[in-house]
Amino acid sequence: MKILLTGFDPFGGEKINPAYEAVKKVTAPDGKELIKLEVPTVFGKSIKIVTDAIELHKPDAVICIGQAGGRAAVTPERIAINIADAESADNEGNRPIDEPVIFGGENALFSTLPVKKMIEAINSAGVPARISNSAGTFVCNQLMYGVLSYCRIHCPDTIAGFIHVPFLPQQVENRENIPSMTLEDMVKALNAALAVL
Amino acid sequence: MKILLTGFDPFGGEKINPAYEAVKKVTAPDGKELIKLEVPTVFGKSIKIVTDAIELHKPDAVICIGQAGGRAAVTPERIAINIADAESADNEGNRPIDEPVIFGGENALFSTLPVKKMIEAINSAGVPARISNSAGTFVCNQLMYGVLSYCRIHCPDTIAGFIHVPFLPQQVENRENIPSMTLEDMVKALNAALAVL
Amino acid sequence: MKILLTGFDPFGGEKINPAYEAVKKVTAPDGKELIKLEVPTVFGKSIKIVTDAIELHKPDAVICIGQAGGRAAVTPERIAINIADAESADNEGNRPIDEPVIFGGENALFSTLPVKKMIEAINSAGVPARISNSAGTFVCNQLMYGVLSYCRIHCPDTIAGFIHVPFLPQQVENRENIPSMTLEDMVKALNAALAVL
Amino acid sequence: MKILLTGFDPFGGEKINPAYEAVKKVTAPDGKELIKLEVPTVFGKSIKIVTDAIELHKPDAVICIGQAGGRAAVTPERIAINIADAESADNEGNRPIDEPVIFGGENALFSTLPVKKMIEAINSAGVPARISNSAGTFVCNQLMYGVLSYCRIHCPDTIAGFIHVPFLPQQVENRENIPSMTLEDMVKALNAALAVL
Numbered sequence: 001m002k003i004l005l006t007g008f009d010p011f012g013g014e015k016i017n018p019a020y021e022a023v024k025k026v027t028a029p030d031g032k033e034l035i036k037l038e039v040p041t042v043f044g045k046s047i048k049i050v051t052d053a054i055e056l057h058k059p060d061a062v063i064c065i066g067q068a069g070g071r072a073a074v075t076p077e078r079i080a081i082n083i084a085d086a087e088s089a090d091n092e093g094n095r096p097i098d099e100p101v102i103f104g105g106e107n108a109l110f111s112t113l114p115v116k117k118m119i120e121a122i123n124s125a126g127v128p129a130r131i132s133n134s135a136g137t138f139v140c141n142q143l144m145y146g147v148l149s150y151c152r153i154h155c156p157d158t159i160a161g162f163i164h165v166p167f168l169p170q171q172v173e174n175r176e177n178i179p180s181m182t183l184e185d186m187v188k189a190l191n192a193a194l195a196v197l
Numbered sequence: 198m199k200i201l202l203t204g205f206d207p208f209g210g211e212k213i214n215p216a217y218e219a220v221k222k223v224t225a226p227d228g229k230e231l232i233k234l235e236v237p238t239v240f241g242k243s244i245k246i247v248t249d250a251i252e253l254h255k256p257d258a259v260i261c262i263g264q265a266g267g268r269a270a271v272t273p274e275r276i277a278i279n280i281a282d283a284e285s286a287d288n289e290g291n292r293p294i295d296e297p298v299i300f301g302g303e304n305a306l307f308s309t310l311p312v313k314k315m316i317e318a319i320n321s322a323g324v325p326a327r328i329s330n331s332a333g334t335f336v337c338n339q340l341m342y343g344v345l346s347y348c349r350i351h352c353p354d355t356i357a358g359f360i361h362v363p364f365l366p367q368q369v370e371n372r373e374n375i376p377s378m379t380l381e382d383m384v385k386a387l388n389a390a391l392a393v394l
Numbered sequence: 395m396k397i398l399l400t401g402f403d404p405f406g407g408e409k410i411n412p413a414y415e416a417v418k419k420v421t422a423p424d425g426k427e428l429i430k431l432e433v434p435t436v437f438g439k440s441i442k443i444v445t446d447a448i449e450l451h452k453p454d455a456v457i458c459i460g461q462a463g464g465r466a467a468v469t470p471e472r473i474a475i476n477i478a479d480a481e482s483a484d485n486e487g488n489r490p491i492d493e494p495v496i497f498g499g500e501n502a503l504f505s506t507l508p509v510k511k512m513i514e515a516i517n518s519a520g521v522p523a524r525i526s527n528s529a530g531t532f533v534c535n536q537l538m539y540g541v542l543s544y545c546r547i548h549c550p551d552t553i554a555g556f557i558h559v560p561f562l563p564q565q566v567e568n569r570e571n572i573p574s575m576t577l578e579d580m581v582k583a584l585n586a587a588l589a590v591l
Numbered sequence: 592m593k594i595l596l597t598g599f600d601p602f603g604g605e606k607i608n609p610a611y612e613a614v615k616k617v618t619a620p621d622g623k624e625l626i627k628l629e630v631p632t633v634f635g636k637s638i639k640i641v642t643d644a645i646e647l648h649k650p651d652a653v654i655c656i657g658q659a660g661g662r663a664a665v666t667p668e669r670i671a672i673n674i675a676d677a678e679s680a681d682n683e684g685n686r687p688i689d690e691p692v693i694f695g696g697e698n699a700l701f702s703t704l705p706v707k708k709m710i711e712a713i714n715s716a717g718v719p720a721r722i723s724n725s726a727g728t729f730v731c732n733q734l735m736y737g738v739l740s741y742c743r744i745h746c747p748d749t750i751a752g753f754i755h756v757p758f759l760p761q762q763v764e765n766r767e768n769i770p771s772m773t774l775e776d777m778v779k780a781l782n783a784a785l786a787v788l
């Protein structure tokens with residue numbers, strides 16, 4: 001089994017993105033091949049880069065990782081919606097308002113990952129995990145929607161989805177009572193999630 | 198150097214108290230002796246038990262650990278105040294309202310632990326830590342005040358204070374976006390704090 | 395113009411539901427007719443009751459109001475998803491897990507209310523409002539999905555959607571730092587939202 | 592009865608401080624005289640300005656109002672501590688670290704206002720209120736400590752204390768799920784608190 005694991009680069013004034021930091025440290029489950037990819041936090045371009053990698057590597061599973069600052073748990077996403085609506089600009093200055101990810105696309109696409117099993121596995125590994133019902137309307141949601149849409153058409157046997165991780169402790173050092181998670185715990189969580197596949 | 202490390206038992210409907218769970222796994226820093234003590238979450242009685250242990254063991258440092266559900270970081274307390282004011286009953290049904298911890302005592306007592314250095318050490322170990330300016334008005338604050346008051350009179354060379362830890366992941370599994378911390382990280386944090394002494 | 399405004403009854407151990415309390419005090423905008431309906435927090439039944447009222451009254455707009463405890467603002471919902479997945483039982487003991495709202499239905503349906511304009515109007519009235527991208531997976535989301543689905547088929551000219559309101563102050567009196575909103579502000583917010591139609 | 596009511600000016604990048612905005616709209620309770628004062632968010636200077644006003648007006652009660660961004664309720668403070676420890680600079684660039692408010696002063700001073708009665712009155716007025724056990728270690732706490740210390744020495748019959756108010760809705764418009772309170776509710780709360788005196 002081949003797994004494509006992607007993580008975003010830093011955005012929104014942050015110097016680090018826990019997503020790719022964690023991805024770098026994830027280890028391939030026994031007997032599985034793991035391909036890692038850093039993805040720019042840019043509307044459109046992120047979808048292109050990940051779907052190009054899907055075309056090239058033909059993975060059995062695609063898991064995209066992103067940062068959800070303020071969340072207290074690792075949150076596999078249930079669904080991506082067909083809207084891009086940014087409160088701030090992405091890393092190339094794009095700021096779409098109420099635009100569809102794909103014109104004429106379905107309103108939403110459900111993750112095809114075993115989301116609940118992953119959550120159970122992460123919790124069993126001692127790291128807090130919860131399902132999320134919204135990946136937002138920024139680049140994370142757009143990538144999830146774009147990848148799910150691509151897979152449905154071009155490689156329906158490839159399962160795909162998105163997992164959000166909290167801030168790292170160093171990102172919240174001077175902010176009051178914002179949840180964070182150590183890199184070690186994030187890696188443990190992602191390893192547990194991958195082991196489920 | 199001898200360190201007395203205490204942790205409360207479960208209260209408020211929780212089945213577990215991360216405080217003593219973490220204390221159990223803390224290891225003595227090189228060349229230091231570590232005495233561990235589980236303390237009941239009971240007004241008055243907790244002070245008696247800890248100060249009896251101080252009298253018996255004559256430690257150089259006393260660090261009491263308690264749970265602060267909802268906090269996102271390990272929080273060494275700066276100060277204890279001379280008030281017991283409980284929103285709910287302790288484990289023996291006591292619920293003092295606006296009572297002093299010690300009649301005629303000072304309004305507040307500052308921690309005599311190197312609080313800021315501990316926080317720096319915990320953050321350096323990769324675990325989020327912040328100073329807290331309130332240990333509340335429940336048993337945690339009462340114990341901190343009681344121990345600081347006792348030490349000032351009976352063993353002024355003994356430094357003392359209190360550190361709060363967040364919920365464990367299993368305590369927040371069905372609650373939305375409540376911060377938690379893995380036991381492993383708490384232990385890492387307490388080990389880092391003790392190494393400063 | 396005829397507006398159907400619904401609000402849920404209390405659930406989850408709460409004695410009051412701000413949703414219907416607020417609905418009761420909303421006043422019809424000038425020249426508009428306002429029909430109010432209390433709806434049970436029960437899967438399925440709530441859809442039946444509201445769609446029966448739509449059939450009976452033939453409103454031009456349907457706005458369903460529900461409580462989203464923990465939110466800090468009035469939150470018009472952007473989208474409802476085709477999933478019922480309850481963390482706890484509804485008021486008749488139903489607890490669907492990962493069931494579709496409508497078998498074979500679209501993955502999600504967007505609110506047909508002028509959501510952004512409503513938010514602007516509520517904020518202009520001095521009450522905090524934000525868009526929400528998830529109505530959850532409990533009865534609120536189910537009702538929103540069910541109503542949108544019904545309207546699309548039976549009365550495509552009727553606009554419909556859902557607005558969540560925070561807890562009332564009395565619901566959080568003994569809970570630490572949970573956001574709440576006065577009934578007066580909720581009513582002001584709903585009046586502002588209705589005036590946009 | 593004469594009441595001195597003070598409110599801070601904006602700080603920390605905010606364009607508005609709800610404290611003085613609310614103070615401006617508070618009305619004198621029947622038969623009471625109300626003196627209002629805007630205070631700069633500056634260490635030291637704020638104490639000087641308020642204690643000068645106390646000397647001049649000889650009020651029976653002094654209530655200082657400040658903003659506590661992130662809190663969900665109006666929070667009368669129980670106690671001020673003898674520490675100034677700023678995470679960021681005040682409005683004149685001062686940033687004391689672990690300095691006492693008054694050298695040789697008591698560790699902490701309790702509010703001499705009827706804090707619990709005020710909370711009850713505010714809640715009865717329909718606005719959320721809770722006691723706070725920490726006014727922080729920035730200018731608010733310093734002013735509260737300074738005023739309590741001054742009154743104890745110079746006018747022991749004058750009661751004094753501090754009340755924190757949340758952000759206004761416009762301060763959190765683009766921040767996710769930060770609690771806020773309308774100006775109207777803050778004014779209602781302060782009117783209720785003053786009526787208790």
